[in-house]
Amino acid sequence: EVQLVESGGGLVQPGRSLRLSCAASGFTFDDHALHWVRQAPGKGLEWVAGVSWNSGTIGYAASVRGRFTISRDNAKNSLYLQMNSLRAEDTALYYCARDWSQSYYRGFDYWGQGTLVTVSS
């Protein structure tokens, strides 16, 4: 069974950092691209960042570029999101999502349950 389990969320002050993790199981990890998608309270889905199977292709939403870094460790079946200089508008439920392809984006066929990040003083 495919499982994606996010962790690392919590309450953090503006300007501080947080690192999210996504532990994957039930599939061949390096056969798939992976992405982070977030949903702010009462808002829609927003793509945050993505990484191809071998980290050869990486992309970021304009709203997080320069502050967030996506990475993956294929040996540990894990995806990460390093979030620096956090802002109130980064408050959201952060989902880890698996793309069904290796390349980069075809469609997100499995999602985790999300980890909540709250940025507030």
Add this chain to the structure above:
Amino acid sequence: QSALTQPPSASGSPGQSVTISCTGTSSDVGGYDYVSWYQHHPGKAPKLIIDEVTNRPSGVPDRFSGSKSGNTASLTVSGLQAEDEADYYCSSYAGGKNFVVFGTGTKVTVL
């Protein structure tokens, strides 16, 4: 990198059909056949129901169908059922700096 435009809401009675539009530009929807649709019930993880514009993943009922014309993609739900009441989002690859963009979301109500 702007969100794709979807109508905020759509509705239909059980058994009827509803079609949701997703309008982008030639840099996203119109430029690639990498348009996906997701069904999202509040409190649950989103579910992929259409990828690559028209492809239905295994297990998705054939009541769901996708299409594209120019810069606008569409999702049609035929034979509406109560469990189809949810939020629906389109998404597209947007090239450039390896962007992916979601639509603004449509809340479907089954009357």
